[in-house]
Amino acid sequence: MLNPVTAEFEETLRATLPAAAFKEDTTSYLSEPRGRWTGQGFVVSPGSTEEVATVVRACAQARVAIVPYSGGTGLVGGQLLQEGPAPVVLSLERMNQIRAIYPSENVLVCDAGVILADVQKAAEDIGRLFPLSLASEGSARIGGLLSTNAGGVNVLRYGNARAQCLGLEVVRPDGTIWHGLTRLRKDNTGYDLRNLMIGAEGTLGIITGAALKLVPRPVGIGAAMMAVPSPAAALDLLALAGERIGEGIAAFEIVHRAGFDFLAQVGPQVRQPFDDLPDWCVLIDVGLPSGLIPEDALEGLFEAAFEAGLVTDGVIAQSMAQRDAFWHIRESIPEANRRIGSVSSHDISVPLSAVPAFIERAKQALAEVGDFRINCFGHLGDGNLHYNVFPMPGRSRTDYEAERPQVKRVVHDLVHAMEGSVSAEHGIGRLKVKDLEKYGDPAKLAMLRAIKDALDPLGIMNPGAVLAQSG
């Protein structure tokens, strides 16, 4: 059983940590981006790994829960504990230093509280790229990005957050520190604790530092938007692009017409790239080595694709500003979605070749539940779709409380039947714990539980996230 933070416990923490570790107004730490859930707890912001360890030791001794808090941008409630004994909410924001950069090794070592955009900037300053990139990069912090194994738009080429990390520093649930901040490219000495901590959503320990991989900046950068007759054609276009441009394809995003309609209806304002808005289009981003010209590569791709009937229209960015404008469209869709207010949002993946059938079957299945608008978009190159279901015009999210559970079930059942994942990149948090229980392989669930109990025997680390609280 866990205990709540008491006035006495607060005093213990105040006596051991500097005043800067405590906030006057903590409301922002107890809410989530869309205002859907409200958390509780006592917010503490340690300034060093040692201070984190001090807090954790105190919590372990008092059996007080800890909710690690990074940028607060998570969409599945992993950063919020709504009920039960009040926890310590442990914010990493004061640990925001880049500790060291090794240009000749393409390695950057930083505190877990550094904001993603600051890591991107530091890499750019030495002529490198830190390829992790997503809509919330201006506020998301490295610790949370790693703890949720964040995805984003460059996974196709560079992999997810997991693939960007060489080493970790972690405060364990008993307050001991794992000094695993290695810069080594190869190290086969024991089980892969790094990847176990990455994606554990703060339930096995608190990531306090990371050694991150940088990559060379591509020389020739370009982008195009191409209208495709169908998702199946988009997949064929992806294959063709892979054959012609190889690893140079950095991102391959699909956008449905609903995205443009929503943007036109509620903003943010974007410039429409096509004369006739197609049902489906893709945004292709390329980064090429010196000697290759992105506009030529994209032009050649378009011509070959047009001949093969895979595209009906296309615009190739003629400047960085135009490329930015394309990305502005793509990155504004989540905001438009928020403004409309979804009945239910889904971050799903299916095997790549199953994407067209999934889109078709999901549409049919939902039609049997009721009338909805569907905005399906996302990282087609990874088989990862943000499949979001919206109210019909004139109605709102709250009109659909009755249908919501059924919508979720229909989408998730189909994903499961098609060997997909009900959380491709957002994680389990607290929102999808029951989905994991329902759809997860029993042997997998048994291993997750065994690992949790072994590494956090008191159950104080982010209880109720990923796995339901035991006991």
Place this chain on the structure above:
Amino acid sequence: MLNPVTAEFEETLRATLPAAAFKEDTTSYLSEPRGRWTGQGFVVSPGSTEEVATVVRACAQARVAIVPYSGGTGLVGGQLLQEGPAPVVLSLERMNQIRAIYPSENVLVCDAGVILADVQKAAEDIGRLFPLSLASEGSARIGGLLSTNAGGVNVLRYGNARAQCLGLEVVRPDGTIWHGLTRLRKDNTGYDLRNLMIGAEGTLGIITGAALKLVPRPVGIGAAMMAVPSPAAALDLLALAGERIGEGIAAFEIVHRAGFDFLAQVGPQVRQPFDDLPDWCVLIDVGLPSGLIPEDALEGLFEAAFEAGLVTDGVIAQSMAQRDAFWHIRESIPEANRRIGSVSSHDISVPLSAVPAFIERAKQALAEVGDFRINCFGHLGDGNLHYNVFPMPGRSRTDYEAERPQVKRVVHDLVHAMEGSVSAEHGIGRLKVKDLEKYGDPAKLAMLRAIKDALDPLGIMNPGAVLAQSG
């Protein structure tokens, strides 16, 4: 406490599995590539995942140890149990089918007993590349390659075995089966069990199947050997190559003159590429997208490097046959080493920028132990050196029994002091268990032990590998 395989237990297994699962001559399963250690046990070769589960359940019930046996090419004794109660040696060789290929997804699903070269061939047949490549690829099997997180020559570009795998099927130590053979590129539903099993050396379960990632075949393939004045110059050359050719650099191997001397002395026979044999040279392999010509890229690199004083001589392959000849040199060095017979071999990594200092300091430290020949070569691009210490001419390995422990200690202490790894790609097996205990971070060791005890509470899975047997 574990029990040995008894005659009665043998009969139980013979009664439940087909005759094909049992061998007449099992000596080859109880030895290792260099004949250094001899194993023991009863060899069983199940033909299916269900049969593996049957064997594991029987062993769990009888508390009999299981030593998973794949290609038998491991160099650290992970596949051999020398002492203690006789185990079941579980060979995956009969599970050697490629289960399915998904060309449009770049995915291949296979049994764990498939030989690496057969996977490479299957990928080639559909115009793809399976980039894992190492000297033993003609006999090493997928299950062992994943269980040891094998490295090889293409890690620089494509990552190690871990990076080539999307999903696993695993028989757990209690005989239940984890059906984790996903083809998904993104799946954030719970802890990363895949990467936990990969590199666990058969101590947490038995990998019976894998979903592997394929990649497009590079269009323009080429190679060069360049003589460099020093390891530091080789590193600068690597950086220059990265700037000019980017991800097109597939391999960057360093070879010391000792390698050529050994080849000349004991074979295998190779053609020497340089008029004057340099102290150090590198083998650079490139794979470029269409539109770029490898010979031109390597020529340009050589000219720029020559101007910067980073290379003194170079040969660019003018044909695939010449490229193969370069690789034949590189891949023959381990065989020459075996023929000479090392005093002590080390598979180490250090942070990339520390490589030149390591080579210098190791040489000095060993000079204080005695007179040796050193053959240092390997995957410079990954900071991974095979640092092997040999007898002086006219003497043999057995003359150095007294010095061997000291040589090991000197090399490993230095690696540890320089924040490196004493097992970069070969794993811990049984040979390096004490090194892991000695050099491993205490918090890390505690987590390894907790995970082992949680997932294999009876301690039957490959006992004594990675971690010493408890109790």
